[in-house]
Amino acid sequence: MTLTIRNVIESLRSTVPPIENTVDVLAPGDPDAEVRGIATTFMATRQVIDRALALGVNLLISHEAAYYSHRLTKPFPDGDPVYRGKQERLRESGLAVYRHHDYCHRLEPDPIMTGLLRELAWEACVEEMLPAAAVLRIPETSASEVAEYVKARLSIPYVRVAGDPDKACSRIGVLVGYRGGGDNAIPLYRDKGLDLVIAGEGPEWETPEYVRDSAYQGDSRALLVIGHAESEEPGMRDLAERLRESYPGLPVHFIPSEPVFRVM
Amino acid sequence: MTLTIRNVIESLRSTVPPIENTVDVLAPGDPDAEVRGIATTFMATRQVIDRALALGVNLLISHEAAYYSHRLTKPFPDGDPVYRGKQERLRESGLAVYRHHDYCHRLEPDPIMTGLLRELAWEACVEEMLPAAAVLRIPETSASEVAEYVKARLSIPYVRVAGDPDKACSRIGVLVGYRGGGDNAIPLYRDKGLDLVIAGEGPEWETPEYVRDSAYQGDSRALLVIGHAESEEPGMRDLAERLRESYPGLPVHFIPSEPVFRVM
Numbered sequence: 254m255t256l257t258i259r260n261v262i263e264s265l266r267s268t269v270p271p272i273e274n275t276v277d278v279l280a281p282g283d284p285d286a287e288v289r290g291i292a293t294t295f296m297a298t299r300q301v302i303d304r305a306l307a308l309g310v311n312l313l314i315s316h317e318a319a320y321y322s323h324r325l326t327k328p329f330p331d332g333d334p335v336y337r338g339k340q341e342r343l344r345e346s347g348l349a350v351y352r353h354h355d356y357c358h359r360l361e362p363d364p365i366m367t368g369l370l371r372e373l374a375w376e377a378c379v380e381e382m383l384p385a386a387a388v389l390r391i392p393e394t395s396a397s398e399v400a401e402y403v404k405a406r407l408s409i410p411y412v413r414v415a416g417d418p419d420k421a422c423s424r425i426g427v428l429v430g431y432r433g434g435g436d437n438a439i440p441l442y443r444d445k446g447l448d449l450v451i452a453g454e455g456p457e458w459e460t461p462e463y464v465r466d467s468a469y470q471g472d473s474r475a476l477l478v479i480g481h482a483e484s485e486e487p488g489m490r491d492l493a494e495r496l497r498e499s500y501p502g503l504p505v506h507f508i509p510s511e512p513v514f515r516v517m
Numbered sequence: 518m519t520l521t522i523r524n525v526i527e528s529l530r531s532t533v534p535p536i537e538n539t540v541d542v543l544a545p546g547d548p549d550a551e552v553r554g555i556a557t558t559f560m561a562t563r564q565v566i567d568r569a570l571a572l573g574v575n576l577l578i579s580h581e582a583a584y585y586s587h588r589l590t591k592p593f594p595d596g597d598p599v600y601r602g603k604q605e606r607l608r609e610s611g612l613a614v615y616r617h618h619d620y621c622h623r624l625e626p627d628p629i630m631t632g633l634l635r636e637l638a639w640e641a642c643v644e645e646m647l648p649a650a651a652v653l654r655i656p657e658t659s660a661s662e663v664a665e666y667v668k669a670r671l672s673i674p675y676v677r678v679a680g681d682p683d684k685a686c687s688r689i690g691v692l693v694g695y696r697g698g699g700d701n702a703i704p705l706y707r708d709k710g711l712d713l714v715i716a717g718e719g720p721e722w723e724t725p726e727y728v729r730d731s732a733y734q735g736d737s738r739a740l741l742v743i744g745h746a747e748s749e750e751p752g753m754r755d756l757a758e759r760l761r762e763s764y765p766g767l768p769v770h771f772i773p774s775e776p777v778f779r780v781m
Binding site for chain 2: 296298299300317321322327330332333334335338339397400401404411412413414415418431435436439440443444454456457458459460461462463465466467469470472478480481482513514515516517
């Protein structure tokens with residue numbers, strides 16, 4: 254039986270009620286095309302697209318959008334060679350790109366979250382799994398030691414730390430992606446009695462300044478910001494594993510990226 | 518003649534048409550209170566508030582909001598000791614806090630932008646001053662050398678670099694605060710022929726990934742992300758200088774902050 258792109262998308266969405274105005278679209282791509290191979294990745298960068306093509310797949314499942322915007326509200330900048338080059342490479346190659354974002358985060362538990370926890374070897378430490386956060390209890394460890402542990406487990410070159418690096422941490426909240434903002438992270442510290450939040454990304458003068466104020470007022474806390482891609486790649490790696498199990502015999506790959514920033 | 522807080526606010530707003538739904542509010546504070554001294558700062562953190570009080574001023578002019586949110590849409594988390602402690606310290610001390618943000622950025626040129634350019638000693642390099650960006654031409658310098666220059670001039674411990682660190686840069690765009698996102702920064706590269714953008718803060722998979730794709734496709738470019746506070750503090754330092762000139766004899770101070778993050 255032929256496996257089509259539509260079959261794969263329907264399977265990815267099968268256990269989640271329909272989401273209105275979802276950003277999860279197939280673009281470009283023909284839903285009736287036969288799938289000859291799949292690659293998963295955090296973001297369909299130009300280099301990831303070339304790697305997918307070199308691997309011979311014709312469906313790339315990307316967590317984030319190819320064109321640098323969560324929701325494209327404007328046409329591409331007129332004649333911009335970066336957009337145009339990427340669009341032409343996709344068109345000439347026939348690679349289909351499907352965004353697996355909303356239907357992924359809406360699963361319970363969110364596989365992007367469980368992917369990060371697996372990579373951190375913290376699955377057994379979860380006390381509570383909330384829709385947008387995990388609450389963990391680990392053996393007491395200083396925030397700076399947790400930072401070193403996270404760097405080693407995720408093979409990332411640096412993390413950013415706010416608050417008290419010497420804070421002895423046992424209650425930890427984990428938030429993937431762009432959930433490090435104050436609306437998500439600040440209430441968790443108090444409601445869940447957290448010593449430390451580990452987040453992908455968030456505005457700089459929200460949670461970090463809350464944590465700094467908290468430490469200054471005598472309630473020492475800490476925050477690790479590990480990077481948006483760094484927090485979500487493990488979940489996309491896991492997706493490749495699940496797709497391999499679902500479609501035996503079909504080539505399925507995970508394509509990692511180098512960190513987008515270097516610190517100088 | 519008595520100088521009131523209202524007088525100071527009216528002067529700060531005097532050359533800008535009224536802005537609807539502005540975040541620039543006096544909270545807490547009595548507009549009819551006499552000003553005994555002013556401090557300016559990037560953000561009214563708990564430590565900045567204590568320093569302002571130690572300096573004996575009764576008006577703190579802060580670029581960003583005290584409570585970790587650009588626009589507070591919810592009540593404070595119930596009983597959160599960080600919010601409550603800050604609120605009580607302000608109440609008991611009588612320190613007034615005025616946010617100078619929208620009326621500041623709306624000035625032409627934006628003094629937050631000119632403050633950063635002054636601190637970088639790049640005022641003479643400006644070719645074009647746009648409402649939300651400056652376009653500069655500097656003698657050709659590699660992106661990594663620019664990074665070192667910016668760190669030294671601003672006395673900051675690190676910057677984050679995306680794209681090609683060896684890119685020879687002469688056309689530079691500068692965007693302060695949270696203007697490093699794709700909507701603001703991406704069109705500038707092409708429309709202004711930029712080699713490099715220097716921004717305060719922005720989402721990680723917008724402009725940085727655009728720059729990475731551009732470099733991969735053969736059009737080498739770079740991005741320096743220097744930090745939100747780091748990009749806006751110099752403008753608030755300049756404001757203290759201007760207030761000193763406007764109100765001779767009145768104590769006026771600028772209160773800096775340490776970087777909120779350390780890199781590990």
